[in-house]
Amino acid sequence: MRQRFVVLAGMLCLAVTLAACDVGTSTGASNSSGTAGATCTPTDQDQYVYHPDRLQVVQKCLRVTGVIDVVRNEADGDKHILLRLDSQFQNLLQPANQDERGDLVVEPVCVGQVTQSDAQATCAADPDPFSQALPTVGEHVWMEGRYVYDEDHNGWAELHPLYHYGQVSP
Numbered sequence: 001m002r003q004r005f006v007v008l009a010g011m012l013c014l015a016v017t018l019a020a021c022d023v024g025t026s027t028g029a030s031n032s033s034g035t036a037g038a039t040c041t042p043t044d045q046d047q048y049v050y051h052p053d054r055l056q057v058v059q060k061c062l063r064v065t066g067v068i069d070v071v072r073n074e075a076d077g078d079k080h081i082l083l084r085l086d087s088q089f090q091n092l093l094q095p096a097n098q099d100e101r102g103d104l105v106v107e108p109v110c111v112g113q114v115t116q117s118d119a120q121a122t123c124a125a126d127p128d129p130f131s132q133a134l135p136t137v138g139e140h141v142w143m144e145g146r147y148v149y150d151e152d153h154n155g156w157a158e159l160h161p162l163y164h165y166g167q168v169s170p
Helices: 002-019 044-048 087-092 095-100 117-124
Strands: 055-073 079-085 104-106 140-150 156-167
Touching: 044 156, 055 087, 055 156, 079 087, 079 140, 095 104, 095 156, 104 140
Parallel strands: 104 156
Antiparallel strands: 055 079, 055 140, 079 104, 140 156
């Protein structure tokens, strides 16, 4: 019963947080200088997510801040960037994010070598993959992308795909 209450309380917190903002703006967002109120701007990268039906879209565009913990290559051509969220964004995490060091998973799509056969055609069709140099471990950044739960990974929270990012100014 206690677990059910915690899950329901977390869902209520997320619902209240998302209801407090318009689609297209982020909750407690930061712009590149770290101030509140930045607008999140989608790109065309949603079209190049392979098997998009596995992703439950929670918010079309969300901007968060945090510190890069890990950057790794995936067989589908995406990168997995593990973002240790700043405290004001911790409520966005799901229990399954514990499988990823308790971090938010951020995925720029089709940016690496694609060795997974069912992702090859999707990435081959992308005329303009994310081309900005990716952040490195230890950088404090803002990132924006489509906020989803990945059902193939027990519903962990992600920004998938990544739209934009930049360094947070001190």
